[in-house]
Amino acid sequence: MKLNEDVEIIKNIGPARANHLRRLGIYTVGDLIEHFPREYEDRSIITPIAQMEEGGIYTICGICGNIKTSGFRQRIVTRMMVKDDTGEAELIWFNQPYLKDAFIKGEEYYFTGRAEPKNKYPVILSPDYEKKREHQLNSARIVPIYPLTYKITQKLLRGLIRDAIDYAFSDIEEYFPEEILSSYVLMDRREAIENIHFPSDEKMFFSARRRLAFDELFTLQLSLMLMKGKIKRSRSDVSIKNTDTSEFILPFELTSAQKRVMEEIKKDLEGPCAMYRLIQGDVGSGKTAVATLSCYMAINNGYQAVLMAPTEVLAAQHFNSINALFSKLGIETVLLSGSLKKREKEETLLKIENNQAQMIIGTHALIQERVNYHSLGLVITDEQHRFGVKQRSALARKGKAPHVLVMSATPIPRSLALVLYGDMDVSVIDELPPGRKSVETFGVDSRYRERVYCLIKKEIERGRQAYIVCPAIEEGETLDIKSVITYAEEIKKRYLPEFSIELIHGKLKPSQKETIMDGFLKGEIDVLVATTVIEVGVNVPNATFMLIENAERFGLSQLHQLRGRVGRGSDKSYCVLISDSKSKITAQRIKAMTKTNDGFEIAELDLKLRGPGDFFGIRQHGLPELKIADIYKDKEILTEARKAALWAYDNYDKYKGLKRRIEILMPGNIDI
Ligand code: ADP
Numbered sequence: 010m011k012l013n014e015d016v017e018i019i020k021n022i023g024p025a026r027a028n029h030l031r032r033l034g035i036y037t038v039g040d041l042i043e044h045f046p047r048e049y050e051d052r053s054i055i056t057p058i059a060q061m062e063e064g065g066i067y068t069i070c071g072i073c074g075n076i077k078t079s080g081f082r083q084r085i086v087t088r089m090m091v092k093d094d095t096g097e098a099e100l101i102w103f104n105q106p107y108l109k110d111a112f113i114k115g116e117e118y119y120f121t122g123r124a125e126p127k128n129k130y131p132v133i134l135s136p137d138y139e140k141k142r143e144h145q146l147n148s149a150r151i152v153p154i155y156p157l158t159y160k161i162t163q164k165l166l167r168g169l170i171r172d173a174i175d176y177a178f179s180d181i182e183e184y185f186p187e188e189i190l191s192s193y194v195l196m197d198r199r200e201a202i203e204n205i206h207f208p209s210d211e212k213m214f215f216s217a218r219r220r221l222a223f224d225e226l227f228t229l230q231l232s233l234m235l236m237k238g239k240i241k242r243s244r245s246d247v248s249i250k251n252t253d254t255s256e257f258i259l260p261f262e263l264t265s266a267q268k269r270v271m272e273e274i275k276k277d278l279e280g281p282c283a284m285y286r287l288i289q290g291d292v293g294s295g296k297t298a299v300a301t302l303s304c305y306m307a308i309n310n311g312y313q314a315v316l317m318a319p320t321e322v323l324a325a326q327h328f329n330s331i332n333a334l335f336s337k338l339g340i341e342t343v344l345l346s347g348s349l350k351k352r353e354k355e356e357t358l359l360k361i362e363n364n365q366a367q368m369i370i371g372t373h374a375l376i377q378e379r380v381n382y383h384s385l386g387l388v389i390t391d392e393q394h395r396f397g398v399k400q401r402s403a404l405a406r407k408g409k410a411p412h413v414l415v416m417s418a419t420p421i422p423r424s425l426a427l428v429l430y431g432d433m434d435v436s437v438i439d440e441l442p443p444g445r446k447s448v449e450t451f452g453v454d455s456r457y458r459e460r461v462y463c464l465i466k467k468e469i470e471r472g473r474q475a476y477i478v479c480p481a482i483e484e485g486e487t488l489d490i491k492s493v494i495t496y497a498e499e500i501k502k503r504y505l506p507e508f509s510i511e512l513i514h515g516k517l518k519p520s521q522k523e524t525i526m527d528g529f530l531k532g533e534i535d536v537l538v539a540t541t542v543i544e545v546g547v548n549v550p551n552a553t554f555m556l557i558e559n560a561e562r563f564g565l566s567q568l569h570q571l572r573g574r575v576g577r578g579s580d581k582s583y584c585v586l587i588s589d590s591k592s593k594i595t596a597q598r599i600k601a602m603t604k605t606n607d608g609f610e611i612a613e614l615d616l617k618l619r620g621p622g623d624f625f626g627i628r629q630h631g632l633p634e635l636k637i638a639d640i641y642k643d644k645e646i647l648t649e650a651r652k653a654a655l656w657a658y659d660n661y662d663k664y665k666g667l668k669r670r671i672e673i674l675m676p677g678n679i680d681i
């Protein structure tokens with residue numbers, strides 16, 4: 010395969026140049042061909058010399074006249090006269106003495122540059138130049154502009170890429186089957202490669218770009234579908250015919266968004282195939298209620314339902330609120346958590362196995378091999394972004410194609426949701442329960458810290474509670490607990506001595522965490538100093554104040570998650586972000602936080618600040634980054650590519666070319 014050969018095979022590339030190209034990630038001929046332009050300059054219009062106006066950028070075609078150099082050392086000036094049918098112009102270059110021998114007098118050349126104020130003749134300073142020949146690379150056409158590196162110029166790179174395409178043209182493979190090419194009106198891949206670099210006109214460029222963006226979004230989505238396995242729309246033996254919930258009383262009426270999502274879920278449950286649905290809803294939008302109702306439906310039809318939460322704290326909280334509702338209906342709810350004693354755990358496992366327990370709540374413990382479900386009908390994972398794809402599907406595989414619902418409180422733009430959750434249906438709860446007030450948010454530096462403590466004091470005196478969040482690193486890396494402990498003690502002693510203050514962090518035992526959270530929920534604790542263990546899901550409506558230390562250490566979506574812990578009751582809530590960082594990105598994040606409470610808007614901004622590759626997901630999944638496609642601007646292509654990928658997923662084994670392509674792009678990443 011010529012595409013896999015070393016770039017040195019191309020003429021004009023020796024070891025030194027190959028070395029420079031490596032900095033651009035170019036090792037092989039294929040890499041060179043896929044080094045796509047970052048933009049283009051339209052030099053296709055040739056302007057008669059007489060029509061140039063000062064300040065404009067023009068391409069002219071003229072016959073070379075005399076060439077002169079003057080000056081010395083750092084001030085060498087090269088001047089040349091050119092003429093066309095309409096007039097003459099003077100071209101001037103500085104410090105490029107070799108130009109003296111670059112032109113052949115009497116021959117025609119193209120020149121591109123800015124028209125300067127006239128001397129006797131119109132002047133162009135330092136124009137780009139190229140001899141007129143049958144096929145131009147640098148003028149009289151739409152010209153590619155590439156990302157460059159040391160010692161590699163635009164002109165050089167254009168020549169190298171031209172040669173590389175010519176050299177390997179016959180090896181550029183069309184891996185799409187005819188069905189896809191014709192259904193989506195896609196340009197042939199070879200033609201697209203040619204035209205992304207050297208478009209013959211604008212129309213061809215757009216077709217080429219569309220084709221290659223389609224390629225990227227298609228491959229990305231197909232790979233994800235393959236990674237996730239065949240959970241999607243397998244027929245389900247789980248039969249949920251009775252979706253009546255009139256016997257079940259929630260303490261509030263559902264919002265219309267919740268009602269709409271419930272209807273979508275009902276349809277899935279009643280259908281012949283396993284549900285595989287993502288619920289996106291901003292923090293506090295009431296996803297738990299939707300989950301609870303769905304579980305009720307499954308249980309009411311004789312199945313067990315499972316709710317998996319990413320932290321012990323959250324699992325315990327779900328257990329408390331759901332158990333309170335279900336116990337009245339004679340439904341037994343169990344919590345499978347790490348804090349259970351050995352005997353309790355055995356008992357719980359037995360209850361699950363012999364169907365004594367219908368509602369099962371817990372953490373990853375639920376996907377451990379030892380858990381045997383009696384009749385699993387519905388699996389829900391809460392705050393799903395915390396779980397990997399593999400964990401989710403492991404849980405789903407525990408039953409005979411149970412229905413699957415995943416809930417995410419990190420709302421992401423729909424377009425990206427389609428990519429990251431390629432094979433799921435997506436429901437959106439885009440409404441908050443009535444009476445919610447937005448959380449008033451401020452960004453300050455540490456000089457204001459004492460004043461902020463005073464505000465906390467006032468809130469507590471009004472009977473409210475507060476969170477103080479410190480960015481100690483949780484999970485894995487060394488946890489800087491000491492400094493958080495010192496911090497908490499300092500507050501206790503110096504600033505808020507008359508109140509009850511507790512510290513919660515990831516290194517505490519599950520039972521300790523539960524005790525503290527319980528105390529906070531009951532109002533026995535006034536201030537909870539916490540690391541990010543409280544990031545997800547915790548629901549204490551009486552907490553109205555949140556102080557976040559070192560706000561620069563958190564991403565935008567994470568800040569929004571944290572802030573979602575307050576503003577859950579009917580009282581006005583506040584969030585203060587403290588940071589001494591001078592970084593521009595931090596400033597933008599904090600500003601965004603003070604401006605909006607809308608999680609979707611924040612996610613969109615976060616994506617812009619970080620770039621889609623960095624957003625949880627793409628790189629983490631080991632997927633290739635996007636060179637051409639833009640998840641924002643190419644929404645239509647994204648949707649079409651998704652359709653094509655769904656089709657290809659079902660026909661995957663039939664198309665060898667496609668299979669080979671995917672395997673090359675993601676070696677070792679796909680477990681199927
Ligand atoms: P999240 O979507 O972040 O998981 P929760 O399910 O924890 O949100 O709900 C947040 C709070 O809103 C809870 O106190 C819950 O009882 C309350 N809630 C949910 N739905 C409604 C509703 N329709 N009307 C009033 N309160 C609601």
Ligand code: MG
Pocket residue numbers: 296297391418546
């Ligand atoms: Mg929640």
